Amino acid sequence: MRTIETPGPMPAISVTGLRKSYGSHRVLDGIDLTIPQGTIFSLLGPNGAGKTTTVQILSTLIRADAGEIWVAGHDLAGEPDTVRAAIGVTGQFSAVDHLLTGEENLRLMADLLHLGRSRGGRRIRELLDRFGLTDAARKPVAAYSGGMRRRLDLAMTMVGTPRIIFLDEPTAGLDPRSRRTMWQIVRELVEQDGVTIFLTTQYLEEADELADRIALLSQGELVAEGTPQELKRLVPGGHIVVRFADADGYRRAVPHIGATSRDDAALTAQIPGSGGVKTLKNLLEWLDTQAVDVAELTVHTPDLDDVFLTLTQESSTKEPSR
Numbered sequence: 001m002r003t004i005e006t007p008g009p010m011p012a013i014s015v016t017g018l019r020k021s022y023g024s025h026r027v028l029d030g031i032d033l034t035i036p037q038g039t040i041f042s043l044l045g046p047n048g049a050g051k052t053t054t055v056q057i058l059s060t061l062i063r064a065d066a067g068e069i070w071v072a073g074h075d076l077a078g079e080p081d082t083v084r085a086a087i088g089v090t091g092q093f094s095a096v097d098h099l100l101t102g103e104e105n106l107r108l109m110a111d112l113l114h115l116g117r118s119r120g121g122r123r124i125r126e127l128l129d130r131f132g133l134t135d136a137a138r139k140p141v142a143a144y145s146g147g148m149r150r151r152l153d154l155a156m157t158m159v160g161t162p163r164i165i166f167l168d169e170p171t172a173g174l175d176p177r178s179r180r181t182m183w184q185i186v187r188e189l190v191e192q193d194g195v196t197i198f199l200t201t202q203y204l205e206e207a208d209e210l211a212d213r214i215a216l217l218s219q220g221e222l223v224a225e226g227t228p229q230e231l232k233r234l235v236p237g238g239h240i241v242v243r244f245a246d247a248d249g250y251r252r253a254v255p256h257i258g259a260t261s262r263d264d265a266a267l268t269a270q271i272p273g274s275g276g277v278k279t280l281k282n283l284l285e286w287l288d289t290q291a292v293d294v295a296e297l298t299v300h301t302p303d304l305d306d307v308f309l310t311l312t313q314e315s316s317t318k319e320p321s322r
């Protein structure tokens, strides 16, 4: 699968023909990707699809077998050190030391990057403030909540002002409120700093919420790529639910409106379709001419769960290409 390349500023990440095998196991089988600067891209896929391997390759931790990869304007194979200086990785490779305080962790990172006393101090105060950690700055990380640890992890990545951040499962295990705070912080990194985010997550809701574009990886191949809306249009599953105002109208209408399921007690009927204007208009006009009263009408679009299940199932039932 290929994305259409449009002329414009240099992409943050561009990948062509990426392949990686472990022994005879082909983990990545020719991946093409273009991620524009200042956007959030999410790579989704079932367990073992090759997401971590992709991130490890793009962040210079392991080598690809084949493929042309450009990250932050540099050829990954030829200039891995320059690429490393432009990126940040947070998540499962977390560098947070739980015995130190939040501030000490940030100071350690600033020292590693040779920011110097005053520049480093300024940056640390700014990050503590921005990530809501000023009050907890002098407490050991061991006493932090899960959400605070994640925020500190991201703050540490930001000490070096990376242009691209690989964000692995940023909200795994967090409660809904901490999750929303994290999402807001991630959005601000993109909006205010122009950072590009490469997100891997198991939560489809998270990808839907944050990502400008999503690619779906299954068995080492990209089986779909697009905006969350575009992906949702790829699978059927949309439907309209009509709740009738009275039993008489319900009985008269149901045989004629193409209902695929009905609930006689609740006086509701479900009609397949993505809720396009034409379908809705025809339905409402017909109900009107028949003098059928509708109490409620709701349109359900398929969600990313539907897309994920449909497309990853399709690809796993395909003949293996190896």
Ligand SMILES: Nc1ncnc2c1ncn2[C@@H]1O[C@H](COP(=O)(O)OP(=O)(O)OP(=O)(O)O)[C@@H](O)[C@H]1O
Pocket (backbone or CB within 6 Å): 022, 027, 045, 046, 047, 048, 049, 050, 051, 052, 053, 054
């Ligand atoms: N070092 C390795 N040696 C051999 N096989 C490996 C190695 N690393 C990964 N694999 C295999 O490559 C495949 C892809 O693994 P990867 O961790 O990239 O998947 P993933 O999509 O990140 O999965 P998960 O969601 O479970 O983390 C798996 O079948 C895995 O067993």
